[in-house]
Amino acid sequence: MKLVLASGSPRRKELLGQLAFLNTKADVPFEFEILAADIDESHNSAESAEEFVLRLAKEKALAGLALYAAEHGTEEQTVVLGSDTIVVQGETILGKPKDEADAAAILASLSGQSHRVMTAVALTDGSKTVSKLVTTKVQFCELTQADILAYIATGEPMDKAGAYGIQGLGGNFVEAIEGSYSAVVGLPLVETRALLCEMQVL
Ligand SMILES: Cc1cn([C@H]2C[C@H](O)[C@@H](COP(=O)(O)OP(=O)(O)OP(=O)(O)O)O2)c(=O)[nH]c1=O
Numbered sequence: 251m252k253l254v255l256a257s258g259s260p261r262r263k264e265l266l267g268q269l270a271f272l273n274t275k276a277d278v279p280f281e282f283e284i285l286a287a288d289i290d291e292s293h294n295s296a297e298s299a300e301e302f303v304l305r306l307a308k309e310k311a312l313a314g315l316a317l318y319a320a321e322h323g324t325e326e327q328t329v330v331l332g333s334d335t336i337v338v339q340g341e342t343i344l345g346k347p348k349d350e351a352d353a354a355a356i357l358a359s360l361s362g363q364s365h366r367v368m369t370a371v372a373l374t375d376g377s378k379t380v381s382k383l384v385t386t387k388v389q390f391c392e393l394t395q396a397d398i399l400a401y402i403a404t405g406e407p408m409d410k411a412g413a414y415g416i417q418g419l420g421g422n423f424v425e426a427i428e429g430s431y432s433a434v435v436g437l438p439l440v441e442t443r444a445l446l447c448e449m450q451v452l
Contacts, residue, residue: 256314258286265437287313306334307370337412356413361393384438386429
């Protein structure tokens with residue numbers, strides 16, 4: 251069986267590598283290939299944040315499977331993992347910042363407040379698709395304008411949902427977290443491990 255990670259995210263690669271390393275089914279880590287599948291990530295106003303993030307994870311997995319099959323054929327059974335992370339504050343969905351001004355506005359809105367980080371994971375082999383949504387509550391400390399500008403100047407916020415990385419300098423602003431740390435980074439480890447078992451990868 252072939253496992254493919256349909257993601258361009260270095261965080262997801264590292265986290266899946268962590269799951270692969272502790273492979274209890276065999277003595278060796280399981281191997282996986284990486285194939286970044288590009289999909290339209292626009293939000294449809296009729297869907298909830300939960301429906302949105304789950305839909306994107308499934309679409310990434312299915313697009314990755316189609317891409318992989320087009321490149322390698324369909325003889326070998328292939329399982330593809332897709333995932334998506336969004337930050338939700340109140341009713342507002344915050345994806346990746348469009349530019350630095352947007353990052354500053356997002357960080358100002360997170361300052362001193364709590365928000366939810368939703369990460370969905372989907373695995374598909376074409377006939378069976380399994381998925382899981384994990385929601386984590388994150389409390390930010392108060393940020394000054396100087397904090398926000400200094401953080402943006404590091405470049406870290408620009409490719410991350412909610413304009414921060416808890417695993418990096420953004421961790422300086424996280425006062426409390428309730429839920430899954432790895433889900434905030436981009437891939438919930440416990441839940442992904444269970445899905446890999448369900449698809450018989452692990
Ligand atoms: C909140 C938060 C998000 N992120 C990242 C995880 C995701 O990579 C990114 C959210 O964007 P996504 O669209 O979920 O993922 P991506 O475009 O980076 O990768 P792909 O679609 O190819 O899988 O934000 C962190 O690294 N740390 C954090 O604390």
